[in-house]
Amino acid sequence: MISNYSDLIEATRSQEEPQRLLFVFCRAELPDDASAEDKAAFERGEGGALTPVICVDKTPEEAPEFEALKEESRATGQSWDVVFVAAMSGRGGTTPSTDEVQQPLTMMVESIRLGHLGNYLPLDSNGEAIDLS
Template structure:
């Protein structure tokens, strides 16, 4: 199944044979250090820039409902973000992984994103639409 939005992601996660815990890294678009005029112009048009991890969290499927709820919850942190990257962590067939078990994979996810390695993650905008980041 092609995942076109956050709703599709949740539906696909619910279909998996093993219980899932979803890992979220919220990232903020920023200008790179020492941007040139072209980079600054593209960024002002809403293009380009660098995505910097700003906040991360893990959730079981029972803790998730829709994108607007996720956005509302993130607002309470006071941390601004533009794109959320998501990965799934499968459980043991009976229960999803615990938050403690998700700590290492979530940290690896943050590190991968800091290095610009985004290919293993789904990305969504604040409206819940899948984003293809080139």
């Protein structure tokens, strides 16, 4: 069971093949056509839409600590509320390259835009797994 970023990194290290992590940082936003009910719920921290604002791939060795990843993301000037993470396995002992993950990362961004979140690990700004259901 993965309950935080540290658990995720530990899990990647136990895999037979090297891993590359895909990150999509999202900001919670209220759609322009939101009703008064939607606005009230959003102010309580419920509802809204998740808009991808940053995406990046890293090996577990490049991002062993969540705090460093968080600081790097903040340096972009983009605020975010949740980061979705997926892992991509290598083959034959070789870690997937950044070029190899571009299409899966693009598909991940589009999937999140469409609200299909089940295949990804959502983490809050402290690196703790969250339940979005």
